[in-house]
Amino acid sequence: MTSTTTLAAGLPAEYRERLMPHAREVSFETGARLFEEGRRADRFWIVRTGTVALDLHVPGRRAAVIESLGHGELVGWSWHFPPHSWHLGAETTSPVRAWEFDAEAVRVLCAEDPDFGHAIAVWVGRVVAHRLHATRVRLLDLYAPYGSGSG
Template sequence: MTRAPRINALPAPHRERLMALSREVAFEPGHRLFDERQSADQFWIIRTGAVNLDSRLPGSPRPAVIEMLGHGELVGLSWMFPPYEWELGAEAMSLVRAHEFDAAAVRALCEAETAFGYALTQWVGQVLSHRLQATRVRLLDMYAPHGSGVVL
């Protein structure tokens, strides 16, 4: 499967505008960035390290990994869409250095500067489309009857 569009897919002027709103943060391995149903108040773009996106499964002690994210990738999509609650969880798998963004500030900028808002929405939409496909593939790997020929 191809990778989701990274930050460099955002046109340079809009990327620079977005990055001006960031602050640098670091997470130790094992740190939970967020869990499902928590308030989505921020998001991150990874500089170095790896973050697993995961989903809790009934009866399983550990969340199922949906996708591993790395350099230049967006961590978190739910901050952009009401009700602003995480649909997945995320955990640092190594030392992660990232750019952190205040979601409300970015949404306000999207409203104030429509060209920026359109470009950012297009990029996030592309990432969202990729994540939905990755989730679908992962769930098929976990639950489809192997060798059954069943296509869901």
């Protein structure tokens, strides 16, 4: 878990307080698919308990797990950027309890309050940058002749 992907460290308290009334509690069993790469991104989650694996479709191979997310971490960022299609897939690797948010409702909040919108955009942007780096490292570990060299 990194400070860029957790709600508590990634989003200032005043904006967390504005976001959380729009959450609904959800639960998923182990092995539940939250979303598939290329499909419509219309919601996102913050993990309360359990773990979610992000994966990337690799033609002719099993999906590559990019990162595992846990307590307090944002699952899903594609909802924030047009065309609102998932860039990765996600599956629970243990039972998960999470807060679920309707993406359209949060985008409306962002449009109504530019300061809130900016805070969400910075937080989500940091998550995107972190996931891009994690994806690069994982793919190099899997497919480069000498791995990423990060280990």
